Amino acid sequence: MRDEQNGHNPALTELRRRLDDGLARMRLNKTLLAGRAGLGRTTVSEAFQADGPVPSAQTVTALARALDLPVQELLALQRDAAGGGGGERPGPGRLIGEWEPHDLEVHPAGHSKVVDGSDAPGVRVLSGYVRRDHDRVLAEAVRNVAAGRSRIVVLVGTSSTGKTRACWEAVQPLVDRGWLLWHPFDPTRAEAALEDLHHVQPRTVVWLNEAQHYLGNRAAGEQIAAAVHHLLVTPERGPVLVLGTLWPEYAHQYTSLPAPGGDDPHSRVRELLAGRTLTIPDSFDAPALAAAAALAEGGDRLLADTLTRAHTDGRITQDLAGAPELLTRYQHASPAAKALLETAMDARRLGVGLHLPQAFLTDAAIDYLSQTDYDQLTDDWAETAFAELAKQVHGKQAPLRRTTPRPPRRPPTPSTASAPPSPQQAGPVFRLADYLEQHGRTTRRRLCPPASFWHAAHACLTHPDDLSNLTRAAQVRHRLVWAHHLRHRAAETGDTFALLHLAVMREEAGDREGAETLARQAADHGNTAALYRLAEMREETGDRESAEALARQAADAGSPFALRRLAEMREETGDREGAETVYRQAAETGDTFALLRLAVMREEAGNREGAEILARQAADAGSTGTLFSLAVMREEAGDREGAEALAQQAADAGSTGTLRRLAVMREEAGDREGAEILARQAVDAGDTEALRRLAEMREEAGDREGAETVYRQAADTGDTGDLRRLAMMREEAGDREGAEALARQAVDAGDTGALRRLAVMREETGDREGAESLARQAVDAGDTGALRRLAVMREETGDREGAEALARQAVDAGDTGALRRLAVMREETGNREGAEILARQAADAGDTEALLRLAEMREETGDREGAETVYRQVADVGDATLSFYNQLEEAFKKRWPYGLDPDGTPTSPWQ
Incomplete structure (x- = not known):
């Protein structure tokens, strides 16, 4: 930036003037100032130079302190100068010191303070802050970013547990360092984040409060996660600090592995959150x-x-956030007001967005009222009930408050479907208090909303995400009629998953033209799975030409797996030539797995040279698995020399596990000497797992001393599993003190299971007191399964009272499965009455699988009516996360082929 340009940048001119005045007042030259500020002489000179660049915030902070000038004022000038010089677009955010914590969604506490003698609105104040264990972790992250290393921490906890306040307190040390804070919010959180994440500048806090609105966004969540990851791992963009908050159910949803063969909608989010979440307790210790x-x-x-x-x-x-008063207001609300609240609770827990339309709430609430209360409604009942719920409680919150969504700032995305109306067109919208939403998720989780809820959703809701989520909610509760109608409504608003589902239905009904039209609409909106699914269906019916054309379209739209799946289908039918043709097409799109399959096919055909060429191509593309697979194939064929050569190539490419796998194969073949040689080669290549395998081999051979030596070497590399094994060996040798010390080292390194294993060993030797002590230590370290394991052992020995006591302790620690396990054990021993009691206790604690087991138990005794009652309860929960949900859905269809009505009665036949 040249001097003549400074006339267009008054902030830069003013910044340099104040620095010059400070330099003159302190009677320093620039050399002395550089030493006093801890900056280089060139950096200081450029800061004062008329045609120099805008100095960085860090430089301005150091100069301001050295010249005894107001830091925040000069940083504000620096920020304005950086944004007004006609150069690159300035990064989002503003100085941390300019933020008011409540604008960052820190819950207000208590009454606001009113400025004396004025009519100014009250200033909301914060209580004193109590630092807890999670604050130490946050403080360490802040120290890391201050030292130049980017970090992300996502606090996980239930509503109103202090997550956002903890983040606010954590960033305070960065205020005087001139850091910015950016809260993506307008026009929506996800849109703001997606648009500006790539503009974030170094020394910025990215504030992702209620991160489900970013990471859980159906359209942009995966892209946001990828952008945050890129921001964190790109050195020249750091340091930055990303802080987020999540409720436990969202954290569980995003980090859970998908069912085998199922969709994986949160793969990038799961990778981003791995090892980066921090749980905040519900209560103060x-x-x-x-x-x-x-x-x-x-x-x-x-x-x-x-x-x-x-x-x-x-x-x-x-x-502090007013939760008890909110709960009291709900419990003592008028029937109409309570109906509105319960409608809102059900809507939120079933996936409707934050902003609930008044028309939907009013229409949906009708069936939440008893007939007596319904008969007593007046013409203005809704207006009166909304007014009742708008009254604020302690903490400046209201049970159900009217809110005004920010209007969109850009044109809508082009769509063949009609766009949903704007918030202004849709009428007033309301937001349920966070604590009541959380309360509803817990207390109403086993209830299916009544018919008026589903009818109002179909009639009044217009957002594609809301309709799609409710479609799924109806489907998993086996409310098939409403799932059908809501899916059509979702498709009308442009929901791509609904379009895909309808396309599949059309294809199955023989309407290929209609199916392809719908699939193309879904693909045009970014859902390439629609074309991919059609390709599969055409292939299954023998229409290979059409299948290949659709798979190519899916690949061109960004889904290379479509071609791979088509090739796999041809291979499954024995058409190896056709499969290889399509694998080649997939490989041309960059699908390294396709290269692997081609290499394996070449190897099986005896073309080793061709196989190796393809394997190296895959390795060059970043996939060493092909070399590994060929090495294993050659080892199995007896070509040890060829296998070792390929394994070494894989190791050179970064896949040290190939050498370890060959070592295991040779061990299994009885060649221990050859196995150890390969294991040592893997260790030399950096494969610490090979050390463990070598130790296991020695232990199996009876060389315990040699095994312990190698376990120690592996433990020194940070392998906590080897610390645990060492602890077990010490325990078996009678060295309990040494065993506990090693187990605690393993726990400190993250292996909570080490203490549980010691506890089990002591229980087996009859040392119950020692076992319980270690189990509780394991629980304190986060291993709730330790108490369950002890409970099972006591049940097996006939100590039912002791087993139940430990199981309840496990439940209190969060392990609801403990009671279910005991229930199953009692069922197996013939104690059905005791089993049912425990199963009900587990179900009341939130264990849906226990309900299902209870239903199966009743059915086994011939109590079909009782079994059906409990099966309905399972359906009402609508837990699609159950690992066996697909089988459960089939069981529902057998009992109720046309579905269930909202009240749980079987639906009459419909088409």
């Missing part, structure tokens, strides 16, 4: 309560007030 009491005694009236109510259960943050 004893030290935190003591710290809060000390702040209260020091004059913090907000904490003093909440401690009078929440000191026994430790739910301090929830009380």
Whole structure:
């Protein structure tokens, strides 16, 4: 930027003027100033140079401190200068010190302070802050970014547990360092994030509060996760700090592995969150309560007030946010108001967005009322009920408040379907209080909404995501009629998954033209799976030419797996020539798995040279698995020399596990010497797993001393599993103290299972007291399964009372499966009454699988009516995350082929 340009950048001119004044006032030259500020002489010179670039925020901060100038004022000038010089677009965000915490969605606590003698609106204040264990982790992340290393931390906890406040407190050390904070919000969170993530500048905090609105967005969530990952791993864009918050159910949804063969809609989000989430407890522990009491005694009236109510259960943050009053308002609401709240709770837990249309709530609430309450409704019942729910409670919250969505800032995406109306056209919308939403998810999880809910959703909701989510909710609850009608409504609004489903239905009905039209509409909106699915269906009917054309279209639209699947289908039918042709097409799109299959086919045909060429091509493209597969094939064929050569190539390309696999194969063949040689080669190549395998081989051979030596070598590389094995060996040798020390080392390194294994060993030797002590230590370290394992062992020995006591402890620690396991064991021993009692207790604790087991138990006893009652309860829960859901769906269809009505009665035949 040249001096003559500074006339167009008054902020830069003013920044340099104030630096010059400060330099003159302090009577320093630039050399002395550089030393005092800890900056280079050139950096300081350029900061004062008229035609120099805009100095960085870090430079301005150092100069301001050295010259005793106001840091924040100069940083504001620096930011304005960076954005007004006609250069690159400035990064999003503003200085952390310019933010008000409530604008970042920190829950307000207590009453606002009103400025004395004025009519100015009240200033919302925060209570004193009590630091807990998770704050130490956040503080470490902040120290890392201050030192130049980008970090991400996502706090996971239930509603109103202090997640957002913890993030706000954590970033305060960055205020004086001139860091920016960016909260993507307008026009929607996901759109704002997707648009500007690639503009984020170094020394920026990216604020992803309620991260489900970003990472869980059906259209953009995966792209946002990829953009955040790229931001974190690109050195020249850092340092940055990404902070997010999530409720546990969203964290579980995003990090759970998909069912085999099922869709994987959150693969990038799962990778982003791996190892980067931090759980925040629901309540304060004893030290935190003591710290809060000390702040209260020091004059913090907000904490003093909440401690009078929440000191026994430790739910301090929830009380500060007004949760108890919200719950009281719900419990004591008028019938009409309670019906509206329960409608809103059901809508949110079944996937409707934050902004609930008034027309939908009003129409849906009707069947939530008893007949007596319905008969007593007045003409203005809805207006009166909404007014009742709008009244604020402690913490400046309302159970159900009217809200105004921000209007869209850009033209809608072109669509062949009619666009949903804008919020203004759709009428008033309302938002349910967070705590009541969480309460509804817990207390209403086993209830299916009544008929008026589904009717109002079909009539009043217009957003594709809302309709798609409710379609799925109806489907998994076996409400097939409503699933059908809602799917059609979703398709009308442009939902690509609904279009795909309808395309498949048309294809199955023989309407190929209609199916292809719908599939193309879905593909035009980014859902290439539609074309891929049609290709599969055409291939299955023998129409190969049409299948190949559709697969090519899917590949051209960005789905190379479509061609691969087509090739696999041809290979399955024995058409190897046709399969190889399509595999070649897939390989040309960059599908390295296709190269692998081609290489294997060449190897099987005896063309080893061709196979190796393809394998190397795959390795060059980043897939060493082809070399590995060929090495295994040659080893199995007896060509050890060829196998070793390929394994070494794979190791050179980064796949050290190939050498380990050959070592295992030779061990299994009885060649221990050859196995050890290969294992050592793998170790030399950096494969620590090979060390463990070598140790296991020695242990199997009876060489315990040699095994322990190698286990120690592996443990030194950070392999916690070897620390655990060492602990077991010490325990078996009678060295309990050494065993516990090693187990704790493993736990500190992240292997909580080490303590559980020790506990089991002590239980087996009859040391129940020692076993329970270790199990509780394991639970404290996060291993809730330790108590369940002890409970099962006690049940097996006939100590039912002791087993139940431990199982309940496990449930209290979050392991609901403990009671279910005991129920199954009692069923197997013939104690059906005891089994049913435990199964019901497990179901009440939220274990849906226990309900299903209870239904099966009743059916086995011939109690078909009782079994059907419980099967309906399973359907009402609508738990599509159950690993056996597909089988469960088939069981529902056999019982109720036309589905269930909302009230649970079988649906009459319909077409």
